[in-house]
Amino acid sequence: NAGVMQNPRHLVRRRGQEARLRCSPMKGHSHVYWYRQLPEEGLKFMVYLQKENIIDESGMPKERFSAEFPKEGPSILRIQQVVRGDSAAYFCASSPGTLLVEKLFFGSGTQLSVL
Amino acid sequence: KQEVTQIPAALSVPEGENLVLNCSFTDSAIYNLQWFRQDPGKGLTSLLLIQSSQREQTSGRLNASLDKSSGRSTLYIAASQPGDSATYLCAVRNNAGNMLTFGGGTRLMVKP
Numbered sequence: 433n434a435g436v437m438q439n440p441r442h443l444v445r446r447r448g449q450e451a452r453l454r455c456s457p458m459k460g461h462s463h464v465y466w467y468r469q470l471p472e473e474g475l476k477f478m479v480y481l482q483k484e485n486i487i488d489e490s491g492m493p494k495e496r497f498s499a500e501f502p503k504e505g506p507s508i509l510r511i512q513q514v515v516r517g518d519s520a521a522y523f524c525a526s527s528p529g530t531l532l533v534e535k536l537f538f539g540s541g542t543q544l545s546v547l
Numbered sequence: 548k549q550e551v552t553q554i555p556a557a558l559s560v561p562e563g564e565n566l567v568l569n570c571s572f573t574d575s576a577i578y579n580l581q582w583f584r585q586d587p588g589k590g591l592t593s594l595l596l597i598q599s600s601q602r603e604q605t606s607g608r609l610n611a612s613l614d615k616s617s618g619r620s621t622l623y624i625a626a627s628q629p630g631d632s633a634t635y636l637c638a639v640r641n642n643a644g645n646m647l648t649f650g651g652g653t654r655l656m657v658k659p
Contacts, residue, residue: 463645477646477647490646539590
């Protein structure tokens with residue numbers, strides 16, 4: 433049973449380009465969370481999705497950032513017109529359901545570097 | 548708004564020592580608390596999950612305690628080894644939401 437898979441592991445973009453980060457949850461998990469870790473800072477919640485629904489996007493910047501989790505395929509975190517301040521590690525986590533008692537399982541992250 | 552603090556930010560100990568990492572949180576209305584390990588350039592590995600109704604959890608050389616009323620948790624590592632060197636993160640899940648609020652982490656170095 434593969435864990436949470438994120439790709440790419442490393443992504444380099446120039447300012448103004450678009451970045452697409454992918455996350456495939458663990459088998460049987462229908463809930464996905466995205467977190468961002470800025471250099472020398474802790475992890476900050478961005479968005480929580482279930483299949484085809486955004487449940488909570490309170491941590492996501494209002495502009496340039498969007499997330500989706502389609503019925504088929506991975507969850508995508510999309511950053512348009514990237515700026516240097518977007519450089520960070522982006523982690524995805526998944527859980528099987530809605531019970532708050534459940535553990536979150538994290539992927540290895542995507543390191544985004546904006547030149 | 549929940550805030551999670553971890554002390555110390557960094558810790559260096561010789562191999563074999565027992566050590567304690569501290570985590571405090573401001574809002575005691577938590578659903579559970581989870582300790583993670585993060586290795587450089589890698590993702591997070593869940594170590595222990597304590598439900599709000601529990602006092603402690605143990606896994607091998609690790610023991611995590613929870614005092615919900617005082618807003619504190621400790622992670623005890625017995626007989627530390629160089630392989631324990633990593634950043635340890637504490638995260639709480641509040642009753643009100645689904646997200647985890649993380650502390651800033653404790654960077655542990657165990658010297659041979």
